[in-house]
Amino acid sequence: AQSVTQLDSHVSVSEGTPVLLRCNYSSSYSPSLFWYVQHPNKGLQLLLKYTSAATLVKGINGFEAEFKKSETSFHLTKPSAHMSDAAEYFCVVTTNRDDKIIFGKGTRLHILP
Amino acid sequence: DTGVSQDPRHKITKRGQNVTFRCDPISEHNRLYWYRQTLGQGPEFLTYFQNEAQLEKSRLLSDRFSAERPKGSFSTLEIQRTEQGDSAMYLCASSFGQGALNEQFFGPGTRLTVL
Secondary structure, eight states: OEEEEESOSEEEEETTSOEEEOEEEEESSOOEEEEEEEOTTSOOEEEEEESSSOSEEEOGGGOEEEEETTTTEEEEEESSOOGGGOEEEEEEEEOTTTOOEEEOOOEEEEEEO | OOSOEEEOSEEEEOTTOOEEEEEEOOTTOOEEEEEEEOTTSOOEEEEEEETTEEEEEOTTSOTTEEEEOTTSSOEEEEESSOOGGGOEEEEEEEEOSSSTTSOOEEOOOEEEEEO
């Protein structure tokens, strides 16, 4: 069985400052992990994914995430926030053993001018 | 636009009525997923198809829910005897390949309100 926990339901940062969105997972098998973003009135879009290759994964729009097995974490970061980053972000876990896809509850990112 | 489309975008119905939603995936995608998303929650998996075969159903999918993908292209999700607890956003996604590790492309969703 697998699960995913997004530790913050809301995060606020000032424009130009770093972003950190936290995600912890639990999985009985080697996990694959994803981050999706949902802008208001738009469909979910893949930011990046980890599937057992390099542990530091780079995604679109300057986001990256690091898979840390010892900490069971897959935190999303960006060096400098932009107003257009304001959205809801979802961490997702799955495995290639059972095809079950589990979304976290989401973190809403607010960007302050 | 060659993305995933869903119809209708909004549906308001009275309790006890039946509703049907349609999803048109990206044309070459063989996998199609249905999710339900309520306010403040992440999408919850309902079911998925590999071509026309329905391979997995969540326990969330009660016997009032049925999904089809008759020719391996578009899919429909029907809810019979709707209840107020069915009010949610219903999301469809499609992907290409065999496993769950491939990128899913999401549609804009159908927002259902049951009065």
